Amino acid sequence: MTKFLQIRIITIFLFLIVFQQAQAQLTRDQYIQLENALGEGSFFSGHLTGFMLYDLDSQRVLYEKNSQINFIPASTTKLFTLFAALAILQDSTQTLRYLPAGDTLKIWGAGDPSWKYLSFRQPDFEKIWKNYRVIQFSDANQVSPAFGYGWQWDDYYYDYSAERSPLPIAGNLLEVKKVGNRPEVLPSRFQKSIRTTTLPIKELERDFHSNTFSYNPSTFVGREKYIPLLTSGNLTAELAQEITGKKWIYKKEPLPPNHKVFRGAPLVPLLQEMMLESDNFIAEQMLWMVSDRIFKTLDTERAIEFIKKTYFFDLPDQPKWVDGSGLSRHNLFTPRSMVGLIEKLYRILPEAQLYQLLPTGGKTGTLKNSFQAAQPYVFAKTGTISNHYSLVGIIKTNRGKTYAFAFMNSNYLHSASAVRREVEKVMIQVRDFF
Template identity: 70%
Template sequence: MPDMIQRGIFLFLLLSFHFRLFAQIKKENYLVLEKALGPESFFNGHLTGFMLYDLDSQHVEFEKNSQIRILPASTTKLFTLFASLVILQDSTQTLRYVSAGDTLKIWGAGDPTWKYKEFAQPDFQRIIGNHTIIQFSDANQVSPAFGYGWQWDDYYYDYSAERSSLPIYGNLIQVKKIGNRPDVSPAFFKNQVFTTSKPFKELERDFHSNRFYFNPSTFLGREQFIPFLNTPDVFVQLAEAETGKKWIYKPEPLPVDHKHWRGSLLSPILKEMMLESDNFLAEQLLFMVSDRLFQTLDTERAIEYMLKTYLFDLPDQPKWVDGSGLSRHNLFTPRSMVTLFEKLYRLLPEAELNEYLAIGGKTGTLKNSFQAAQPYIFAKTGSMSNNYSLVGLIKTKSGKNYAFAFMNTNFPYPASTVRKEVEKVMVMVRDGF
């Protein structure tokens, strides 16, 4: 019996030593991060929020200012991704329609793929059939072309294309430099290009119209895409050229008795939205979410629904106003971002989730950063003037999976400077946790 007691005491002491050693290692890790983000660190010069969360034990390993709301920029697209997956599931919303003799009445449902990038195209001819006239209505679109809090002077940049119920060409013209002049497509816009003596380096659009100007002496032709003003008149002319049918615009309300067409596979759109941080796709995805839920295109209503249902349990109520993160009115806390990411992590198999995330040193917006022989960062970036955030999954050398949100705002230097410092901290996490 004494031998058994001695063996028990020895085992107890051994386990106690093990747990003390484990706790000491955890404390050392904590202190490393505390120093890296503390008063004498680079991050003390601006507002930083950080959270590191063990996805297996569901335990917060480290946090700093995780309760403070920070402008998320394009990490907002994680919320759009989640809404799209749970509401749209596997396919787009494309059209709602009614057949009336030789006329097909249609209401766009937000599908962004028509003549945009390399997406599989909706088979409009199958829906049009023998109809000779297409009557188009956008009366179901509640949200305006531009989002709440977007910067007005972004209107001529490709990342700020207009939202619409049935986009075509991504609501962009394409620009190619031929000699010292721009060549634009679609052809509809060719006679809308004019010269100017102003020192424009690119083709620039008039704010109020589809008149485009360039200076042959200073034209560089680096901007390959420019948004056009998507008026109903412009849209029906573009649609006629693509379909060979007569289109007319008549903003009738959507009748109760109508048919519904879901035209495209959703996953390629989600991947492009996430990996390339495509703002236009993000906005159209929320339009489609709204159409599926309410048969109207109302971003505000779709967001309100998601926050009251699938996202009611976020630690902090976010201020979420658009799909892309272009708005400076968006405000999320790091711990709400981590909670949202955990929802995605539980919703999808890890391999599938990683297809929607940029991989450090490999794909998307992280292709040229976080490089390592073994990829360890799978995340969404978000950056705009004075803001840089990174939210996603980090795989450590010990084999652990952690969700994290690293959000920075109000800094006076380039986002690339902050990104490099963020990378140093994430290497510490990779190697030490």
């Protein structure tokens, strides 16, 4: 290579760097526009707001505000769970670990949430237990408790806070139908556990410590269609026996080393439900399946520590990540780490597949009724709990740019819908002018 050619190549390379940086920088007007939208005197100046806009092509930060501050992420936590599931589980669920013992099949649940839940394709259980007279079920591999760390105790009777278990059936939920002024439930075995009360309650409510239920015939409305059950190994065996027609027994027996593994259902439909509809139950069970795959135990904390050390060691700020769903207020993430996670997902997944897993503005999931446009431009996960609202994902602009962003809000006194509307106004500006 001649010296002239070397100089020419270096010159072209330096030009491309400068050109790329120029393309990735905001104009003065664009910067002022975001400062006016997010800065002093704006709607967002009355509470804590973090924002980052990042060019995925040039890999440069365009704008940031409080991006280093930790926020409670709520359901945007599921983005971390999504990455963990894709990295560890790949294409199918962890369903059972099992060991034949004469006419008995010993099984240990691996956390698969799909059995009798919603309309998911069912694991082909007959494939492994059709030749056995007795099924012996153990939950000795469960390390984490039924409720996650930092979940609110008084959410126990809402369907978004269903308990975790090794082998869930029907999402660990009781289905409730209003017939006249009384409730009818499935599984029907719980009908005998329903009592009447004179308390002014409008729904069927479960006792905190047992699967006993109460309703007031005079005030019963019946809008809540599902109530979480108090789970146990014995209850799992009893319900499974009714469903399968086989004899089930519960025995807390440790998992032996010479067992086999059954991976029973496709993973993508579960991931789509988890992300689009923000299904907390699936998210929690997803981390249990990750733990089972790596450690042969159902241990949320251990699974999270493994994923953080293996895949997230290079994030700008180490997250405080404690559950799969985001129900816990102990989760703490910074906007810039959220953007770092979006970039990881953007790099490992085909773009079309990533967009299928993220709610699409005006089209799917939790964004179906917001960010509406003739051409979808926001693909993002929402996260909402009391006084906290976040939106994290990807925005496509009218100028053909693709940006990752994190928009996190905490400690506001407005309604969540008011904050969502103001967030949408800012994202429209980004779409139209950036």
